[in-house]
Amino acid sequence: MLEIRNLHARIVDDGTEIIRGLNLTVKAGEVAAIMGPNGSGKSTLSYILAGREDYEVTEGDILYNGQSILEMDPAERATSGIFLAFQYPMEIPGVATMEFLKVAMNEQRKARGEEPLKIPEFLKRVKEAAASLSMEMAMLKRPLNVGFSGGEKKRAEILQMKLLEPKLCVLDETDSGLDIDALKIVSDGVNALRAPDRAFLVITHYQRLLEHIVPDTVHVLYKGQVIKSGDKSLALDLEANGYAGVIGEAA
Amino acid sequence: MNMHTQPQRTPAETALIDAFGDRLSLLPGDGAVMLKRDDAIETIKHGLPTRRVESWHYTDLRRLLNTVPDFDPAAMAKAIAPIVDGSTVVSILNGKSDAKVPVLEGVSFQRLSETLVDGSAAAGLDPYGSDDAIGALNTAFVADGYFVDIADGVELEKPVELQNLQAGGQTHVRLPVRVGAGAKAVIVERQTGDGAALGSSVSQLVLGEGAEVTWLIVQEQPETATHLAQFKAHIGKNAKLTLFVMNAGGRLVRQEIMVRTTGEGADFKLRGINLLAGDTHTDVTMVLDHAVPHTTSTEIIRNVVTGKARGVFQGRINVHQYAQKTNAKMACNTLLLSDDGEFSTKPELEIFADDVICGHGATVTEIDHDHLFYLMARGVDEKSARGLLVKAFVAEVIEELDDEAIVEALEARLDGWFLAHG
Secondary structure, three states, X not given: OEEEEEEEEEEOOOOOEEEEEEEEEEOOOOEEEEEOOOOOOHHHHHHHHHOOOOEEEEEEEEXXXXXXXXXXXXXXXXXOOEEEEOOOOOOEEEEEHHHHHHHHHHHHHHHOOOOOOOHHHHHHHHHHHHHHOOOOHHHHOOEEOOOOOHHHHHHHHHHHHHHHOOOEEEEEXXXXXXXXXXXXXXXXXXXXXXXXXXXXXXXXXXXXXXXXXXOOEEXXXXXXXXXXXXXXXXXXXXXXXXXXXXXXHHO | OOOOOOOOOOHHHHHHHHHHHHHHHHOOOOHHHHHHHHHHHHHHHOOOOOOOOHHHOOOOXXXXXXXXXOOOOOOOOOOOOOOOOOOEEEEEEOOEOOOXXXXXXXXXXXXXXXXXXXXXXXXXXXXXXXXXXXXXXXXXXXXXXXXXXXXXXXXXXXXEEEEEEEOOOEEEEEEEEEEOOOOEEEEEEEEEEOOOOEEEEEEEEEEOOOOEEEEEEEEEOOOOOEEEEEEEEEEOOOOEEEEEEEEOOOOEEEEEEEEEEOOOOOEEEEEEXXXXXXXXXXXXEXXXXXXXXXXXXXXXXXXXXXXXXXXXXXXXXXXXXXXOOOEEEEEEEEEEOOOOOEEEEEEEEEEOOOOOEEEEEEEEEOOOHHHHHHHHOOOOOHHHHHHHHHHHHHHHHHHOOOOHHHHHHHHHHHHHHHHHHO
């Protein structure tokens, strides 16, 4: 589903190269965990997949279902089924959450050649999704993410993911800022979405999240490259021994 | 006696002075009113204000007012649906009130022409300082409007909508409103029409003790019209006034706001939205006097500038010497969406008391790229995402009004503007 080939990317503003020859393949139905120390390029990778303009790909390619996405803008990528759950979701005053959800859901439907949702159907879906994530509807009456706690924002991201039904879900440190109960709710939300035609890229610092969202593969990112790949036991190994061993091996 | 030499009159000045001569016999008013009219036209004879007059520095009326249409008594204007369903509507059509006024318990509506004829309107016709060109223009020509009186203790469930609808030519109207002690009301002032008109409109609000009023000015003149307006208010003891101004049209617009707190505990909120497009000029000028101790105010103005539009906000807060414990905050934020557009902000604080909190701030920004990315990352195309964010920038001020019917009504006006200018 996703194939990243020898990707090099830098920050547009100052030219700093962050991704330096990254290779990664994720199959449909797979949950791939990306781990790595601070500054290894994990969040940058998620932004590049989503199409953020602050980064520039200088070499290599990103293939999604066999097609390069490099020329697609963030909206085109999103409507083709790529979803980024932000590490720090934006607060956007003045944009009503419900209105935003409706617009975003209908953009997905438009891309699939479907009619816009009727209001009762829209409300029903949002209510169901919110209930499954233990979110109060009152929260969704507020402007987008405004005044949400860190945990509420993460839940709101998963809510959007549920409603938009993407095919490639990129979760950027979704566990950060979550207490154990919220972590469980969010993880259950993600697990419920696991499907043979859907892949996940779960970016995290800690093994903790991977106890709840059990990955099929684990990849260690360091200095903008995948330096080691393995199964879920690799995450346990990292938890026990830290990144130093793996980094040492690769050096 | 005026000793300094007058520059040659502009065609607009000449047209106004000539029009006064032609109209004089048709203008209602007793002796006192006619004297005020004479004084007012003298002010205009001295020339319209230029940029050398401080309060008109960013709106050089003499230069910008380049044509003055003739009066067009035959033009027809039609009443329109109110912005909030169920409102009590009074309409001024092409400058004229209707003899048939609505019946609303606790509220009286009187045609302004009657109060000019009997002279009771005379006291309100005095100019506001020496640079009051709008006041002078209006006093010279005002022919009609409505005087609205809301009795003490009356709490209106639905808004009263005052419509000033022009159909071209000139219209000069006045809307004095008295709100009695403890009364509560929402008043909508609609300023619109379909002609290349020159209009002046002066609203005068007096709030009794403990009265609470939300006053919404919805200005949607066509891009051919000149709209010169004043809103004056006195806020009594423990009374609260929220003034919301939405400018979403007009070729040359100046909305002046003169507010005075006259009793302790008075509170004033100004919320303004200027949606500026095309080759237009829009000026909102406020003078707020905190004249007694323990009064509060906040002013938030949001501007969206597109095309070649030019905008101005002048906000002057005078804290008088005895007005201790005044708390006043003012902010003016502009979203500049065009390289050819401009917005000028001039905050002024004149503080003569020593125990007060006063602050002001102004920002000019473009669309936040992080916000844009977030919306696009959810599949919203760039144009729609920008539209959502621009609307959000101003909608924030509307949502603060905290009354569902009003918020919905104003957002509908907003959507209309974005549809036409998006």
